[in-house]
Amino acid sequence: MLEHFDLGLKPPASVSQHYYFVYSGYSVLGRISENLWTPLLEQEWKDLPLSANSVHYIGFASTGVLNDAACHAIELQAGIDAPLGYEWLNLRHFIHYPDESLFALAGRGMQIIEWHLTHQFCGRCGDLLQAHQTDRARICENCRRTFYPRLSPCIIVLVTRGEELLLARGVRHPEGMYSTLAGFIEPGETVEQAVHREVKEEVGINVQRLQYWGSQPWPFPHQLMLGFYAEYKSGDLVLEEEEIEEAQWWHYKDLPNIPPDSTISGKLIRDYLVQLEA
Numbered sequence: 001m002l003e004h005f006d007l008g009l010k011p012p013a014s015v016s017q018h019y020y021f022v023y024s025g026y027s028v029l030g031r032i033s034e035n036l037w038t039p040l041l042e043q044e045w046k047d048l049p050l051s052a053n054s055v056h057y058i059g060f061a062s063t064g065v066l067n068d069a070a071c072h073a074i075e076l077q078a079g080i081d082a083p084l085g086y087e088w089l090n091l092r093h094f095i096h097y098p099d100e101s102l103f104a105l106a107g108r109g110m111q112i113i114e115w116h117l118t119h120q121f122c123g124r125c126g127d128l129l130q131a132h133q134t135d136r137a138r139i140c141e142n143c144r145r146t147f148y149p150r151l152s153p154c155i156i157v158l159v160t161r162g163e164e165l166l167l168a169r170g171v172r173h174p175e176g177m178y179s180t181l182a183g184f185i186e187p188g189e190t191v192e193q194a195v196h197r198e199v200k201e202e203v204g205i206n207v208q209r210l211q212y213w214g215s216q217p218w219p220f221p222h223q224l225m226l227g228f229y230a231e232y233k234s235g236d237l238v239l240e241e242e243e244i245e246e247a248q249w250w251h252y253k254d255l256p257n258i259p260p261d262s263t264i265s266g267k268l269i270r271d272y273l274v275q276l277e278a
C-alpha cells in the first residue's frame with residue numbers, strides 16, 4: 001500500500017507540493033468533491049484560523065493521488081468544528097475508500113500522533129522526553145532510554161475445513177457481520193504459537209498447516225495484523241463467551257456478511273474463495 005512512499009524524517013529538499021492530514025481525535029479534515037476526499041494543500045492549511053498542537057512529517061509520496069508531495073500530520077485539539085468547505089471524516093471511513101493508500105497514510109499519521117501524545121514523559125523516570133535528532137523516536141536524557149513508535153502485532157486467521165470457513169462474530173462486532181479470528185501476540189510467543197493459542201482460546205479447536213498470507217497496519221490505535229490461513233485439525237467448537245458471540249462453519253457458497261475487501265479479514269476470505277473456485 002505504501003510501495004511508493006518514503007517514510008523519512010524530512011521531506012526531500014526539492015519538494016514543492018505539501019499535503020496536510022489534519023486530525024482532531026480520530027477524525028481527519030479534508031475537502032470532498034465528486035465523492036473524492038483529499039487532504040489540505042499547504043496554502044489551505046495556512047489560510048485556516050486553526051493552531052496546531054503538534055506537526056509531524058509522515059513521508060513523501062511518489063505515486064497515486066498524492067503524487068510528488070510531502071505529507072504532514074497536524075494534531076489539533078479534539079472536538080473542533082469543521083471550517084466552511086471542509087469535512088471531518090472518521091479514520092474508519094477510509095477503510096471503505098477505493099484508494100487504499102489514503103487509509104494507510106491517514107492511519108500512519110494517526111499512529112504517529114497517538115505515539116507522540118502518549119510519549120511525553122519517560123515511563124521509567126518521569127522526565128520530559130525530547131525528540132530524537134535522527135530517528136523517529138523520543139529520548140529520555142536522564143536515563144538514556146529511547147522510545148520508538150509503538151506497534152502491537154496481532155495474528156488474524158481464517159480457519160478452513162475444505163469448502164467450509166470458520167467465521168465468528170465478536171461481542172463488539174455489529175449484528176450480522178462475521179469475520180476471521182484475531183488476537184494480540186503475547187510477550188515471548190512466536191507468531192505461530194499465537195495463531196494456535198488464539199484459535200484454541202476463542203473457539204476451542206486445534207488447527208494445522210499454517211500459511212502466512214500478508215499483513216495490514218491497523219491504526220486503532222497501533223496494531224499490525226499478520227494474516228494466516230490455518231486448516232482445521234481436531235476438536236468441537238466451544239466459544240469463549242467473553243470474546244465470541246457466535247461462531248460457525250459456513251459453506252463457501254452460502255456465506256454471511258463479511259468485512260469489506262479493503263480489510264485484511266475481507267481479503268483473506270475472498271482470496272480463499274478464489275482458491276476454491278480455481
Ligand SMILES: [Zn+2]
Pocket residue numbers: 122123124125126127140141142143144145
Ligand atoms: Zn527516563
